[in-house]
Structures are given as C-alpha cells and as structure tokens.
Amino acid sequence: MFEARLLRSSILKKVLEAIKDLLTQATFDCDDNGIQLQAMDNSHVSLVSLTLRADGFDKYRCDRNISMGMNLGSMSKILKCAGDKDTVTMKAQDNADTVTFVFESPNQEKVSDYEMKLMNLDLEHLGIPETEYSCTIRMPSAEFARICRDLSQFGESMVISCTKEGVKFSASGDIGSANVKLAQTASIDKEEEAVVIEMDEPVTLTFACQYLNYFTKATSLSPQVQLSMSADVPLVVEYRIPDIGHIRYYLAPKIEEDDS
C-alpha cells in the first residue's frame, strides 16, 4: 500500500506544470524516503530529477517500494481538477496498475477521486555523479525566467559566462545581440532577492534557450534558483521546493565540434 497526502495540492500542481512540457511520461519511484522521479526529455538533451521527501508530506506510507509509470499529460489533467486549497492524496495498492488521486475541499464537504491507469515504462536511468562545480549562481527565479524569455528572442542559444565580476547572459541572432549582466548583490537585505556567486574558476558555456525556457516553468515553486556550471559538463538548474524537496534540471551544453 502506498499513500501520500499533501495538505496543499498546489505543490503537486506546480510540480506537474514544471515537468509536463519537457516530459511526456515518467516513473515515480516511491520508497520509505519519499518520491523520486528521474527522466530525460525525448531528445535526451536534458534530464529532470525530482525529489519529494517523505517528511514533507502530511501523511506518508510506503509498505513496499513501488514504481509508478505515469502519463504526465493525464496526471496534469487530473490535478487541474483539484482546487488550490484542496488536500490531495495519492494512493496505490502494491500490485496495482492504477493510482488514485483523492481531492478533499478544506471543509470536507466535497471529496472527489480520480483513478488513473499506470504505464509500464522501461526508461533508462542515469547515474548522476557527485560533482564539484566551478561556479554556482543563486539568483531570484523570476529574474532568471525573465532573462531566458528575453534572450530567447534573439537566438536559439544562450551563452552563460560566469566570472568574478558577475554573470553574463548573452544571445545573438538575425536581429542583433543581447547581453544581460548581473553583479553580485552588495548587501543582502532580502535573501530571496539576492544574487550570490561562488566561483573557483570562470566558466563560459552555451545552452539551447528552448530547454531553459522549459526549466523556468518551475519558477513558481521557489523564489530562488541555483545554477551550477563547470566547463564541458551539464548545467544544473535547481529549484528548492520549500519543506519537501527539490527539482533539478540537467542540460547538456552546446560544444564546439572539432572536425579533425
């Protein structure tokens, strides 16, 4: 028996919004520690890794490890049926081929349940090595979303360049070029609005704007976003979901190809 209950369905709704455009289907791996999801997008350029810890749920029970393959489009449709203030409970039997979502209104006057068929997905899992990154940038998530949106008008790719002066986002294309520079915040009054850069070595990498724009669908989950970069490895874009976990996006860079 698996059962996980969240007082606010809005968290789960936002999580689905954050992944459903990038992934069509994914496996939710549930165990004693909580729920994990790892999946690549169809083109295998990016990877989503979601963690929802058991202690972040109001009630969490997982008798046996269970992996539930879900169509994220269908799951998103179901979660749209829940009100933001509704309580949501996910339930599945040990050998079930369905999962049930129960939504309860705050005053318990309305209870709805939705049963969804599970899928048997045979997806590849990637081992994510422990990596020390040359640069980590923490910044307001809304600011990052804005930059990605603005620069994607100029070109398909965005160059992120991190030096000790600050971080520079640039793009160029047919209409011209765009540069956005952010300096480290001098005084941190509000932690949520701060730009904090930790740098061992300067890094410059190029990424596809399209994927970054998919990642920023998670903006509503967290006021801050953390970007981690090292030369020639995937970028990590991390949103911490308060009190329950995080969602991390890994994006392979665009690299100059030697034709020799």
Next chain:
Amino acid sequence: MSTLSMRAPGIQTTVLDTRSLHVRGVTTIEGVRRNLFGCTDREENRRFVERELARQLDLDSQRWGFDFATETPLPGAQRFAWQLVPAASIPAALRRSPIKITPKPAVPKQEPKVSSPENSKTQKRITDFLKPRKRLASSGKKSPAHKHKHECGGAHIRPPKVARLAQAFKRAS
C-alpha cells in the same frame, strides 16, 4: 495461291490478298504484325533519350555544384563544398560495388560552409555526460523492500532500487 490465309489460335481467320500486301510494301512474309502507330525511328529515340539524360545531368550539376561526369566539383562559388571521403567511412549499403578507389588529387579539400556561427556548436546529449544504468526491477511495478522483515522470504531479498538512487541523490545534494 492468290490468297494467304493466316490462322492464329483464338483469332478469326484473316484473309489477305497478296496484291494488297504488295501495295503496303510487304514483299517477303516472315511475320506479320499490326502496325497501329506507324514505324518508329529508333535513331531519333536514341537521340531523344541522350538529350534528356544530358539535360538532367546538367541540371543536377548546377543544383549540386558538382560535375558528375568527371566527379569533380564545379569551379566558382557553389552552395555546397565537396570533400573527398574514404570509401571505408561510408556504410557498405551506400557503396558501389565493386569499389574502385581512384585517388582524385584534383578535388580541393574544403571545410563545409557554415551559415551562422551558432551552427558551429553541436548540441550534446545528456547521455554524453551521465552514464545510463538499467533500472533494477524489470516489471517496474513492485519491488520488495527488505526493510520490512515480515515480508522477507529468502527469494525476496533483492537490493531495493529506489533506495540506492536515494543514496546517490543524498550524496549529490
């Protein structure tokens, strides 16, 4: 013997007058066929085909910037830059057989043209950096947790796949 009778299976007997055959230019009768559309000029047909093939070859040459007759790129600025590649690097299905490799020093080594600087970078895949590993449970639907002792028969002791993942994530965070 003033008439010739031809009989073919299934066909009505036709009677032809030798005189009328003479009129039509038939002198010796070896075989007779109906000639509905007049005589063909084989020479003219051959010229027509050759003309069409040459025209097509010329069109292709202009289109690809490559002289297919001599197997050399056309001089001047072209849409495509041609490069000589060794036959070994081409899938067998695409090779002409038997393969005759004749070195063509006339072909200039040119780098492929690039339309915009963005295209010079290649989008890498996430799998170029992170190694895939197979999910441990084949069914993907249930996996016995060894933490629950009451569940544990000997056959059930398998490493729980999710727990290992969780450890990896804890280390990474």
